[in-house]
Amino acid sequence: MSQVIAITGKGGTGKTALAALLVRHLIKNRKSLLVIDADADTNLPGALGVTAEKTVGEMKEFMFEQRDKMSPDTDKERVLESKIYEVLTETKHYDLLVMGRPEGAGCYCFANNLLRGIMDRLIKNYDITIIDTAAGLEHLSRRLIRDVDTMVVVTDGSRRGLQTAERIRDLAGKLSLNVKRMYVAANKVTDENRETIKRYAAELKLELIGAIPFDAGLARLDMEGTPLVQLGDDSPAVKETGVIAKRIGL
Numbered sequence: 001m002s003q004v005i006a007i008t009g010k011g012g013t014g015k016t017a018l019a020a021l022l023v024r025h026l027i028k029n030r031k032s033l034l035v036i037d038a039d040a041d042t043n044l045p046g047a048l049g050v051t052a053e054k055t056v057g058e059m060k061e062f063m064f065e066q067r068d069k070m071s072p073d074t075d076k077e078r079v080l081e082s083k084i085y086e087v088l089t090e091t092k093h094y095d096l097l098v099m100g101r102p103e104g105a106g107c108y109c110f111a112n113n114l115l116r117g118i119m120d121r122l123i124k125n126y127d128i129t130i131i132d133t134a135a136g137l138e139h140l141s142r143r144l145i146r147d148v149d150t151m152v153v154v155t156d157g158s159r160r161g162l163q164t165a166e167r168i169r170d171l172a173g174k175l176s177l178n179v180k181r182m183y184v185a186a187n188k189v190t191d192e193n194r195e196t197i198k199r200y201a202a203e204l205k206l207e208l209i210g211a212i213p214f215d216a217g218l219a220r221l222d223m224e225g226t227p228l229v230q231l232g233d234d235s236p237a238v239k240e241t242g243v244i245a246k247r248i249g250l
């Protein structure tokens with residue numbers, strides 16, 4: 001059974017950091033893993049210490065340009081599917097797919113419609129898929145990935161972070177996305193904000209799955225541009241990510 005975990009939340013709360021640390025955790029458990037960077041800003045490869053040459057966005061662009069040039073009998077879905085496999089960056093422990101920049105001005109519904117089926121099939125090839133998303137809810141409404149087992153909404157100590165979590169939950173309901181479970185993970189937690197976050201989460205009836213401490217070592221690596229996967233086992237953020245992974249059932 002393949003399991004899809006999507007990391008969402010307000011900008012700058014630590015989605016990419018949590019995604020990278022979950023990958024760091026999972027590469028030890030020998031399951032096949034697909035990692036998707038669904039943020040146009042594409043920060044996840046850097047956090048993982050991997051470079052990705054091409055993006056899904058470029059392949060959609062290619063389909064957009066070729067659309068009228070292809071003969072009517074061309075199986076366009078197969079063409080795009082083979083392009084998507086070209087884009088996949090294979091590493092020793094996982095495959096990485098970078099979605100890339102958002103579409104230009106044209107109508108990409110055609111490519112997006114093809115892509116939905118392709119993504120469904122691709123994800124089924126792996127035991128676990130981890131998706132790092134962009135802040136904001138736009139990626140949800142495009143519904144390129146329809147079935148999510150666990151959505152983790154990352155929040156920091158701000159009330160707005162939790163309000164975003166509430167909005168994401170409501171939107172997922174409105175769009176009839178197939179999200180089986182939704183949790184909130186608090187990040188950059190300090191002794192000062194720990195209780196407030198717990199209280200806010202309870203008020204909003206959001207299930208708190210973990211509280212990742214503010215981790216000066218993590219912040220330092222990010223500042224230097226060193227991949228976060230290089231954090232040691234003693235890092236507080238690494239330890240709490242292990243707890244979160246266990247609660248998700250990874």
Ligand SMILES: Nc1ncnc2c1ncn2[C@@H]1O[C@H](COP(=O)(O)OP(=O)(O)OP(=O)(O)O)[C@@H](O)[C@H]1O
Pocket residue numbers: 009010011012013014015016017018039043133134135187188189212213214215216218219220222223237
């Ligand atoms: N637990 C933590 N302790 C200290 N700093 C952290 C922690 N988690 C994240 N940060 C820092 O917070 C900043 C934002 O983190 P990150 O890029 O992971 O957030 P994001 O939600 O992915 O942002 P965006 O919305 O831009 O994609 C980074 O500078 C990162 O180093």
Ligand SMILES: [Mg+2]
Pocket residue numbers: 015016017039043132133
């Ligand atoms: Mg990010």
